[in-house]
Amino acid sequence: MPLNLLHSPELNADYAASLCQQFGLTLTTEINGWHLAWLDDALVLRHSELPKQGDILVDFAGGAASYRRQYGGGKSEAIAKACGLNKKRDLTVLDATAGLGRDAFVLASLGASVTMVERNPAVAALLHDGLRRGKQSAELSWLGERMQLVHSSALDALQQQAAVDVVYLDPMFPPRDKTALVKKEMRAFHDVVGSDTDADALLAPALQLAQKRVVVKRPGYAEFLAATAPTMSVTGKNNRFDVYINAAI
Ligand SMILES: C[S@@+](CC[C@H](N)C(=O)[O-])C[C@H]1O[C@@H](n2cnc3c(N)ncnc32)[C@H](O)[C@@H]1O
Incomplete structure (x- = not known):
């Protein structure tokens, strides 16, 4: 199931567009449940109702x-x-x-x-x-x-x-x-x-x-x-x- 990508002023518009195009994501300002978001120069997966769940990301250097x-x-x-x-x-x-x-x-x-x-x-x-x-x-x-x-x-x-x-x-x-x-x-x-x-x-x-x-x-x-x-x-x-x-x- 494709997820929404939450719009963020820090997320470069061209990069957001290319993510949406490559992975069939929808750029949105409203989220509900699991969604992708932008935090500290990284794409993260998070849940709107589960703040304790924490963000999930791929961090090879971390x-x-x-x-x-x-x-x-x-x-x-x-x-x-x-x-x-x-x-x-x-x-x-x-x-x-x-x-x-x-x-x-x-x-x-x-x-x-x-x-x-x-x-x-x-x-x-x-x-x-x-x-x-x-x-x-x-x-x-x-x-x-x-x-x-x-x-x-x-x-x-x-x-x-x-x-x-x-x-x-x-x-x-x-x-x-x-x-x-x-x-x-x-x-x-x-x-x-x-x-x-x-x-x-x-x-x-x-x-x-x-x-x-x-x-x-x-x-x-x-x-x-x-x-x-x-x-x-x-x-x-x-x-x-x-x-x-x-x-x-
Ligand atoms: C258990 S996870 C793999 C974890 C991975 N080995 C790691 O170290 O992070 C399984 C992943 O395989 C993907 N997957 C399962 N079946 C697949 C298929 N037929 N084609 C492509 N991806 C598949 C799932 O979407 C899921 O992300």
Whole structure:
């Protein structure tokens, strides 16, 4: 569902028009519920009635992403091992369900060239704006070369994009208990994005496109995507990465 973009005198008119054009947003002066807004030179997602929810944005240069890049497990993180970045740095990756681009950023900061695919217009707009700001950061001089965004459905991208080493999938999965819903981003995602009930259909085209492997991120308790057992699984702190191998890296 496309969202409204709240007009702000600080938001450059040309940039607002290009966001509306690219992501099908409507520029408005009245908002109700979830909407995109402009705050401190950044596009944010917020809810008019839930001030405690806080703003959601993509901030590659900021706190959490930067801390994980500098002090995270690097190549020994489960996601890096699952994708094969512990064996080869400069893999090409299609992240077909990009979300807020956290996983894509981890992979790119380890050396991969990542194409992020996101179908939800509001989430894609947040990613677009996060890339714009990230490219301005002196610390992330590699970002423009290694991360790009395609606003489309994963199925279309898997059929149209050039072959890559790795296809990465992290579709939404229903939370097992309500406590997970208190996490602000998860709540926003469940409201704005909904459930990715069509995710099973992504595995076969992903396996067609990936030269080396397909990696599927799942909660530890979740069944396999498309009820298909992987070649192996790598267990992380909070998730499981199911790896379907086409060829050795
Ligand atoms: C759980 S989030 C991904 C989180 C991401 N891995 C991260 O690190 O931020 C799933 C995202 O995939 C997107 N998505 C799900 N199915 C998709 C599809 N078929 N095509 C494109 N995007 C899809 C959803 O809109 C949502 O933003």
